[in-house]
Amino acid sequence: MPAVERGVVGALGVFLLTAGLRGGSAWQRLVLGGLGAGLTAVAVTGSSPVATAFKVRQNEDGDVLVGDAVTVGKPADELYAIWRDFAGLPRLMKHLKRVEVLDERRSRWTVQAPAGYAGGEVSWEAEMTADQPGRRIAWRSLPGAAVENSGEVLFRPAPGDRGTEVIVRLTYRPPGGSVGALVARIAGQEPSQQLRDDLMRFKREQELGFHPTTQGQSSGRAGSSGQNAGRGGQA
């Protein structure tokens, strides 16, 4: 649990504990005091119950770990080549707006910022830390990134001629620690959900060449966007 998060949780805990001890009904004192004591204990021990209860994976430094995998019916070399083309990554990873390749090792990544964030987008520079053709690509953000992060993608032949297992692991330090990660998840912007969607999109693009959809189909809901094609449907 990062120091900042520990501090915030600790302060909140002490505040509630004090409020609980000061008065109010027995129930209020019990609830406030209990909550305050709990949060204070969390801050003192430094392990976040939010992280474990909601399965936010964290390492000892408080970085959030996100990983997922998908099996794609294509050879590893082909899939590696697609990922190795960093400028093309925004097609695979929806949250990426663009990636500019600066030189052999460095690139500049830009993502859509969360709502309310000034400027509308966040950029940082990253460097490639490993490049093993057909097997693995790894990268990390360079100092000065708004959200420190690193990641790797592994390509592993699936047993039984089933194509390639693509494994992605990301590490990042969310603003607000594990609580921030949880809030982001509830808001639907959490990287693990994003990653699952991205990997399924990648698989479907590779296997089908298109993405299955029901967007725009007809229904009995207002705003159903199917056209009245005038096929003589009885009105």
Add this chain to the structure above:
Amino acid sequence: MRAVLWQGTNHIGVETVPDPTLLLQSDVIVRVTSTAICGSDLHLLDGYIPSMEKGDILGHEFMGEIVEVGRDVSKVKVGDRVIMPFNLACGVCEPCQRGLFSACDNSNPNHRMAEALYGATSASGLFGYSHLFGGYAGGQAQFVRVPFADVSCFPIQSDLRDDQVLFLTDIFPTGYQAAENCGIQPGRDVVAVFGAGPVGQFAARSAQMLGAAHVIVIDRVPERLALAEAAGMQTINYEREDVLVALHEATGGRGPDHTIDAVGLEAHGHGPGALLDTAEQKLRLSFDRITALRWAILSCAKGGTVSMPGVYGGLVDKLPLGSAFGKGLTLKMGQTHTHRYVRPLLSRIEGGEIDPSFVITHRAPLSQAPDLYKTFRDKKDGCIKVVLDPWA
């Protein structure tokens, strides 16, 4: 066009909605000539399948004529008379290549929702069967958009009537797969089918076609039992007899070699187990009522198979797993890999081995769907199978 809509639990409507359009170049649009209400649609009516939205177009048993094709469609063309399996399959992923079409990796755009409820990998898309299964508009309508058209559409060239081929979309393959899953030894094995609704009827007839020595059908609705008797099956009315005792006696104390649960999550049954199921389902403590499955497990002979074509949605309680373990049973279940069976079963129909129209009791225009959903559910008016004409 006119379409049958889910408007909430116990509320089915028929309304005018926009005509479907091609959304992808691998789609076709089909003008629906016949469409049926499936027993599994009743789970939607009764609100037991999560993630339905008001205004969803229902229906997954339908056939018709192709009126528009996307650029990437190569195997079918405008004017083809086609039937479509109720489940959607891409045809290229590894499960599809192995013939496990209902396990298709790629056909469900809402994979994340399905994964959240069902675990690591997503279920395939289905026509008109909740957003968990893709949210695809169904075919109880005058027109329907059919995705993955080259894989989904099976042309019917013979002059068989709609009635005779319509059920290749679901209930005939579903009953057949249930019987096939038993691994029946011809001339030896006894098969018991729980539930004499449309799927049970087809499972029982399929067991006969696959050579079962004896087929026993269990239900409580007289006309359904009569339909099975007409095909030479033994029947048990579970409201008049103790099922387990009757099956024990009918099989010389061995139990049926294989049992088929063609009922699924809304089993009626009676006794304390059934009461507990109903209470738990009402309190949302359990999704499914499993009387039929309990009987299927408890009655089955040692080393036998419990085959489950009936639909289950979520979590069950008081499953006699110890019995299944103790007797070394094999449990087989799941959505039908319909695509596998369409052509072989069509040949059986063409060869005169079976005429699937035997289950039809009601034919009506689409506008009568709201009433007929309830007639079918409540087993009123001798209702076994409803076929709707969207243009009548």
